[in-house]
Amino acid sequence: MNKLKFAVIGCGRISGNHIKAILDNFEDVELISVCDILKDRAEFKADEYLIKAQEKNIPAIRPNVYSDYREMLQKEDINVYVICTESGYHAEVSLYCLNLKKHVLVEKPMAMSLLDADRMIQTAQKNNVKLAVCYQNRFNPPIQKLRQAIDEGRFGQIFAGTARILWNRNKEYYYKAKWRGTWKLDGGCLINQCTHNIDLLQWMIGSKIDSIYGQTENYLHPYIQTEDYGSIIIKFKNGAIGNIEGTVCVYPKNLEETLTILGEKGTVVIGGVALNKILVWDFEDRQETLEKVQKEYDSEIENVYGNGNTPLYKDFIDSIRNNSAPLIDGKEGKKSLSIILMAYNSQKYSRAISYNKDLNISSEDFEGML
């Protein structure tokens, strides 16, 4: 079977994880070109791909380098575009590719507004191409095991879940890239740092949302526009309550990232640096001990982004080959974005917000809110 031809747009910090996932799936895909408006970053990425391929004895050709993604789309015959630009450009670049009938894998968050998210979903549908969003932690072995336990009904009724992301990001972090902490290109800690865990919480509860109450503040980062602390309570339609506490203010360093699921017959807590370790695993059915699941499912990771990109790519490749939906398609990717934008809305109007599928809000609507 022919390899799928990939290209990466945006060659900054996260792009290395995509290069790795492409190489890990080298039997199915190859990287044909890379693009960054800062051309030296794209040149660097092309070299990185070649060097890493050689290290793994994978036959590879140096990807072509571009500084204009439109020119790249015109000149190259690519199947899949991977969008790794700053978040505020995701929708514009994705829509350009989707409109030219190209498959798109976009970094999280897929967009900064629900209107843009909907446009992306509809454009992919209309052009019969796939759209996937990079929530790679869904593929972490402990997370997959938790999801399996839910699917098997081992929790009985799930009545609550909590996502806690208690991290530290300092001035140096925000000054390194000017787009961070801006409403237009990034959003606050809820959209940037907490979005993975929010996605997982709603995926585990697996219900539509009834209402959301949110409070956000900027406590310790006066040099950014957005919140550095957020608290959200979600009432799900199935009756469960979701709690989210996310911050980048923790002194003096990252303290915790956990996902807790509470059911009438089971309690699970997943933690570690990137939700890669099982901390609590307790079920009435006593199918296995904590030690057994830890031994089987805890994983070591190279960096805070975890190892999920490689299986996420495999899932996306399969979805293209089999014309099926990827695990995290546009509709799935939109769910955590909706929760966050509704929480901002709740803060703005000092009341709980009921879920309305036509809710049309954007992170820019909250400019100046704090």
Ligand SMILES: NC(=O)c1ccc[n+]([C@@H]2O[C@H](COP(=O)([O-])OP(=O)(O)OC[C@H]3O[C@@H](n4cnc5c(N)ncnc54)[C@H](O)[C@@H]3O)[C@@H](O)[C@H]2O)c1
């Ligand atoms: N999935 C994850 O765990 C994870 C982790 C970190 C970052 N991210 C996401 O990845 C995205 C990028 O983050 P980053 O830290 O790599 O940012 P970065 O600033 O390091 O890189 C972004 C790059 O995109 C380039 N770019 C901007 N506009 C472009 C255009 N029109 N064409 C080509 N290149 C363009 C910039 O020049 C820059 O090099 C963000 O949306 C972020 O939320 C995801």
